[in-house]
Amino acid sequence: MLLNKRTDRSMPVAIDLFAGGGALTVGLKRAGFTVLAAVEIEEHAFATYTANHPEIRAFKQDIRTVKGDALKALAPDRMVDLLAGCPPCQGFTSLTSKYRRYDLRNDLVREMTRLVEEIKPKTFMMENVPGLARRGKPLLNEFRERIERLGYTVTIEVLQVADYGVPQNRRRLVVLGSLGCQIPIPLPTHSKDGKKGLAPWRTVKDTIGSLPEPILLADAKERSTFERSNWHLVRSLSEMNKRRLKHAKPGATWIKIPEALRPECHKGTYRGFRNVYGRMAWDEVAPTITGGCTTLSKGRFGHPEIERTISVREAALLQTFPADYKIDTPYMEYACNIVGNALPCDFAEAVAKECFKALRAGTTMSRWPGNAQQEHTTFGGLNRGELMSRVLSTGNQTTERQLAYLLRKEGLTGWRRHQMLPGRPDFVWPKMKVAVFVDGCFWHGHNCRNLTPKTNFKAWRDKIEKTRARDLRANHSLRQQGWKVIRIWECRLTKAPAQCLLRIRRKLEDSS
Structure with a gap:
């Protein structure tokens, strides 16, 4: 039986775009998602998808003719938890780079952008070859800018699938986005040499x-x-x-x-x-x-x-x-x-699990902290205004010092502090052109916990929205100048410092 909009809402729901033979759907299911729908145009891939996932509403259709409203209608309450897709990558891969011809399929990245805009899922994940960040950089930048204007926090990383139990040397670019929080990149489960408590890479044998x-x-x-x-x-x-x-x-x-x-x-x-x-x-x-x-x-x-x-x-x-x-x-x-052409199932599962955990944690329900339940709070005899003025005056120094300590401990050197760049990044690696911001959760609008003032509600909301807009402008300006930008939430630095350091290390390795 095909799924319909009365699907059990106890499980987060996902839609698979550019579904191919269904490998991504395998990963989504394993991660805990109910997959509502899939879109695939190629006849043999579509037949393979439906043979393995007969319960899912599959559309044999050109993605350019698919309307977001039609897909939303399949979801309970018209709310999609995860929109996932792997647009065709042939035009960006190193195997075709010598031909220097423009592949019309490259423009399908814009269809992914359009459907995120129309559906407005709580989270999204997109996968492609690393060449999308090089040959396809204008498309990737356009995607990011349009998505961030909707209020999404975006993470972009290049990952090695062998680090996640796939017996294959395959590097993939992963783009994750969420309304209200930053979805972390999954931590590796395997390593080439089997060190650091990880299993060794799985082999051909x-x-x-x-x-x-x-x-x-x-x-x-x-x-x-x-x-x-x-x-x-x-x-x-x-x-x-x-x-x-x-x-x-x-x-x-x-x-x-x-x-x-x-x-x-x-x-x-x-x-x-x-x-x-x-x-x-x-x-x-x-x-x-x-x-x-x-x-x-x-x-x-x-x-x-x-x-x-x-x-x-x-x-x-x-x-x-x-x-x-x-x-x-x-x-x-x-x-x-x-x-x-498939995304390895085990890798898809590892990435999708991070989206699942973010949804289960309840941190993807709103665009900014003002949508959380309001609460009047005092801290040590200070009212909210007094507290916030003191927070502002510190310049987020505690978390910056924490990251500086972790960087030294991890042996990540070569960084400089507070260079005169757009947005004044907290840490920069000038040679690699990597800029890192440590963002305070309240001032930058992270919906990780209830920090919403009850008094002067609109004034605080406007202040936070202006900060978020300023962050987006700084990101855009830096990328226009060739910088790679990482933003780290203070709560993530406290709860998952290893993941934060891994993001920085990978960005530095990709830039070296």
Whole structure:
């Protein structure tokens, strides 16, 4: 039965845009969301989505024709908790950067923006390749500016999916937004070397080492075993490609292959794509799985030991799809695209859980503290006005000192204080062009706890709104000058200092 607007409101509800074969929906469900609807236009991906998620209202439709009001109507009380989407990334990926052509699909990021504006979900999450922050920087900046004008607090980070249990080297740009709070980036559960109390990265052998040998696609069709194959199928390889694989070293580039066996375009001084015509290594993570995952010339997709590529099912497992997930197409090309274009399910779950926790904490219900329940409070004999004047006069020094102490303890050096930049950031790394603000929760409008004055209600509200507007202008000015901006709430610095430091460290690493 399809979900309708009488869906149980005890669970937060989500909508999946650019749904593909449904990997993001798998993660959303695991994180605790009820997925109300999904939008996908490609026929084979849509069939795969509906085969695995028959209870969800799926629209086979061009996203540009989808109206936010129609999606809101499916939600209880017309309120959507999470709007999630992975707009097509091919135009921003490094694999297409050499062509320097504008991909019309790039503009679909604006459709994500439009639907956030029309639906106004409590939270949203968007995923793409890191190239969106480089080749697609104007689109990303436009997205952020339009969303922040609605009152959303936005976090943008580039994450390595292997740090979250995905057996694959794949970096993804994640954009999280919320009304009333900042959704933290999930803390890693794994690390490359297994240090700091984390599990080591999952390897190729951990994931596909115990699978039986796959069947050739041509043989499966001839023997009528295609339906029973569970897409554990591979393409036939030419004799030349088999010879190339015999010389390929697991985990190494095609340079280890004798020049006489290389394609003509890879001979001599060619130093282009290095990951093609290679093998995976058992004890490492897989390379990034793409739509070319069963084609030797499109990546390091050779099996670690045998003269074949990985199968479609093996690629799906490396993308953390469930072992029994249906891939509903008879065509190898479409099956590979469904798998290769997916956001890994385990990674989607890790990110979605942060949105779920923010919603469960009740910190995403309003745009600013004035919407919280009002309360008259005194502190140590001071009334609210006296207290706030003292808070203002300190310049948020306590939390700044706390962050300075943590930075020194973590060994993060090279920062300067209170440089003459828009908004006067609290900490800046001039060489990396990274600016960090530590924002007091009351003055900057964080809905983390009840701080709303009962007296002079409108005056306080206007003051806070002006501060928020000034913050947005400072963010915009800094980004226009090439700075990367991080804003840290004082409550997050107190409750989750490790997450705050991780955000700063990642931004510095991306800028180095």
